[in-house]
Each structure stands twice: as C-alpha cells, then as structure tokens.
Amino acid sequence: MFSYLFVILISYLLGSIPFGLLLTRLVKGVDIREYGSGNIGATNAYRVMGFGMGVMVALFDISKGYISVQIAKQVFGADVAVILIIAGLAAVAGHNWPIFLKFNGGRGVATSVGILINLLPKTVLIVFFIWLIIVLTTRYVSLGSIVGAALIPILAILFNNPPIYVGLGLAIAVFVIFRHRPNIKRLLAGEENKIGWNMNVDKKDD
Template sequence: MLDFVVAAAISYLLGSIPNGLILGKAIWGVDLRQHGSKNIGATNAWRTIGKAGGISIFALDFLKGAVSAYLGLHLGGSELAGVLCGILAIAGHSWSVFLAFKGGKGVATGLGVIAALMPMVTLIVFAVWFAIVYFTGYVSLGSIVGAALVPILTLFFGLHTEFLILGLIAAVFIIYRHKSNIERLLNGTESKIKAAR
C-alpha cells in the first residue's frame, strides 16, 4: 500500500511539471501563457515557438503520463494502480500544483498513459489523430476523435475493465476540456496548426 501511495504522489507531481512553461522560457524566452491560446501545451508551443518547441513539449508531456502509469504498474503492483497513477498524472498536468492548479488539456500526457497500458490502442489512436491533423489542420479535432476512440477500441480488443474505465474517464475529460474548441469548430473559427493537405 505504501508503495502505491508513493507512486501516486510522484505521478501527480510528475504530471504537474509545466514543461511548456519551463522550456518556453528557458530555451525560447517565451511565456506560452501570454501568447496564442495561452495554453502551455504542445499545440500552442508549435504555433508560438515553432516545430522544435512543439515536438519537445509533446514528448516530455507524453513521458509524464507513460512514466506515471509505469510506476503504478510496478510499484503499485496492479493494472488498477497503473490506471490510477495515470489519471493522477493527467490531473496534475491539468491542475498543476506549480501553476495555482491550472494547466493544459492533458492530451499528450493522456496518450503517454494509454501507451504504457494499451500500446496497440495507442498506435491506432495516434494514426487516426495524425491523419485528421494532416488532412484538416485541426489538432483539436484529432484530439477529440482520438479521445473518443480509446474506450471504443478498449471494448473492441476486449481489454480489462480497468482500462475501459480509464478510457471513458480520459475521453470525457479531454472532450470536456476542448469544449471551447468544439464551439469554434462548429462556427468555423478554430485555428489550424497548418494548411490542410
């Protein structure tokens, strides 16, 4: 039990690390909270400081989720512990203790969690996300569709109930965090990361 408590605490704190804010300021001299969508995530970083910044921040946020889920699996000793630690990492990213309980939308961190627990689901979700972003230019649309696919694919592959619960929680949470993006998509004012192919 103590091992799980330690893993849970580390997962939340790890998730809380604001990579976008730290890298943006340290390397590019830019506070992402003052530019674009004012979000510290990879999409705003890509638009504001360029491809290298976006990819770097995405990778670090992804690792926060993957490492947290791994800690849960191996310190907590069960798939449920892995799921709970993954959820705590997403919560930390979205409500960071280092940012007065504000943060990002949890997409990259959530993908990292899914990757550590359900690699096949992750490959499909990432492929769908990439295709949508490539052909439409809308990162938010790719993220929303990708999130919705997770519980569907979990059922399709017959994975354990813990993973289905994770998929449902992550999907609802990520879609909810994108509610303003959904409004802009519907009225045609959502920003594109690049021109559609």
C-alpha cells in the same frame, strides 16, 4: 495505504510539471502563456515557436503519463491494474490542473498518450494514425484530439481488453473532451485556429 497515496501524489506532482512553460522559457526566454492561445501544451508551443519546440514539449508531456504508470509498476507490479490506472490519471489531473500554475494547465492529450503507450499500445497506435489523418486533412489539432479520445474506449472494447482498461479509456475520453470545451465551441462556430500558419509571438489570440 501509504504506498498507494505516495504513488498517487508523486504521479500528480509529476503531471503538474509545466514542461511547455519551462522549455519555452529555457530556450526562448518567454512565457508561452502570453502568446498564441495561452495554453502550455505542445500545440501552442508549435504554433508560437515552431515544429521542433512542439515535438519537444509533446515528448516531455507524454513522458509524464508513461513514467507515472511505470513508477506504479515498479512499486506494486504490472498486474495491479487499478493502481496503475489511478497513477496515470493522477498525472493527467496534474497536467490539467497543476498545483505549480494555480491549477490552470493544459488539455491532457499528450500525458494521456503516455499512459496508453504503457498500458494499451495497440489502441494508442491506431488512435495516433486517426488523429494524424484528421489533423492533416482538416488542420484542426483539437478535432483530431477530440475524435481520437472518443475512440479510445471503443477500441479498447474491440481489442477485448479487460473492463477496467475500457474504463480507463472512457476516463481519458471524458478528461480530454471536457478540457476541449472551448475548442468545441470554436469548432461549431467556425472560429477554431488551424495549424500550418505562423503566429506572431507578441500576440495572444484569446
């Protein structure tokens, strides 16, 4: 029992590391929460500080989900699906509600991608291309993330994954869509921000 709790705790703490905040402070000496949307994730880092910073933050956030699952694999083996999934979701919970930032974190998309790369690689590959098409055609990152998240459990079923992995896809979809509630409201109102434009780093827009 202690081993299970230890892995879950480590995964949550790993997920709680605010790489978006740390990297932007290290490189630019600014608090990303004070600019753009105020979010610590890759999209806001891209809008405020450019493509390179956005990619860097995304890769670090993806690593949180991937490494959490990998730690569980090393401790319990690759066949114990339940603890692998719980460890991954603990990392997402840490990213969304980080203890280091008073439980005010990101949307959980990149960290969820890390889990899926480790456990459902075919599913995440298709979701990525669908996300990319939506983002390139509409310029709404949030819309791509919402649609992509909703497709995860459907694709898990189509690829004949075990029910527990379908449940993982459903849990990720719920997490991501729940965290995007403000974006959904702005999308419906026609007020959501698009990518592809420069934002002043001294202006917070929500």
